[in-house]
Amino acid sequence: MPAGLPTQMTVRECAEAVIAAQRCHGAEPAAFLAAIEEPIAALLERNDLRGVGIPRQGNNVDWSQYLYFDGDLSFLLFEVPEGGRVQPHDHGVWELFAVYRGRMRHTVYRRTDDGSVAGYAKLAATDDRVMRAGEAAIVAPPADIHGFCALDGGAMGLTVVSGQYKPDRHYYDPEANSYVVKRAANLR
Numbered sequence: 001m002p003a004g005l006p007t008q009m010t011v012r013e014c015a016e017a018v019i020a021a022q023r024c025h026g027a028e029p030a031a032f033l034a035a036i037e038e039p040i041a042a043l044l045e046r047n048d049l050r051g052v053g054i055p056r057q058g059n060n061v062d063w064s065q066y067l068y069f070d071g072d073l074s075f076l077l078f079e080v081p082e083g084g085r086v087q088p089h090d091h092g093v094w095e096l097f098a099v100y101r102g103r104m105r106h107t108v109y110r111r112t113d114d115g116s117v118a119g120y121a122k123l124a125a126t127d128d129r130v131m132r133a134g135e136a137a138i139v140a141p142p143a144d145i146h147g148f149c150a151l152d153g154g155a156m157g158l159t160v161v162s163g164q165y166k167p168d169r170h171y172y173d174p175e176a177n178s179y180v181v182k183r184a185a186n187l188r
């Protein structure tokens with residue numbers, strides 16, 4: 001951004017920052033998150049994101065839009081109804097989860113069983129907190145499972161994902177130590 005002009009992070013600039021960080025820190029989730037927290041926070045400071053994207057059919061949420069998609073990297077903005085809960089699920093690739101509006105309870109898990117028993121999974125929470133607007137968390141293998149719920153009406157989130165989700169997505173019930181497999185190309 002040229003010096004002296006009002007600083008507003010564009011979606012393209014933010015995507016460029018994510019791509020650069022991925023090249024440098026792609027194998028190290030903590031370093032990767034540290035490198036992109038600032039540009040993501042700057043993007044989330046914009047008040048107009050709701051009108052920027054292209055509508056998308058969501059699976060876990062009612063309203064979602066693509067802010068960015070280049071065939072690999074995608075930025076997705078979505079709304080979760082108050083009290084709405086997205087069941088813990090895995091991805092197979094890293095996902096950045098950030099809050100744009102309201103508060104969300106967000107929990108990241110990793111599996112602690114060996115995966116040898118179909119339908120059985122034991123999860124351990126690695127990051128469990130109430131997140132506020134502007135805050136971000138990384139969901140990356142081996143802790144690539146997360147679930148969340150909205151604590152306020154109008155709560156909105158942003159996810160950033162690179163690569164393809166694995167085809168057999170697992171949806172977990174941590175209390176019952178169980179999971180079901182759902183197959184769909186664009187489950188979030």
Ligand SMILES: [Fe+2]
Binds near residue numbers: 091095
């Ligand atoms: Fe997800």
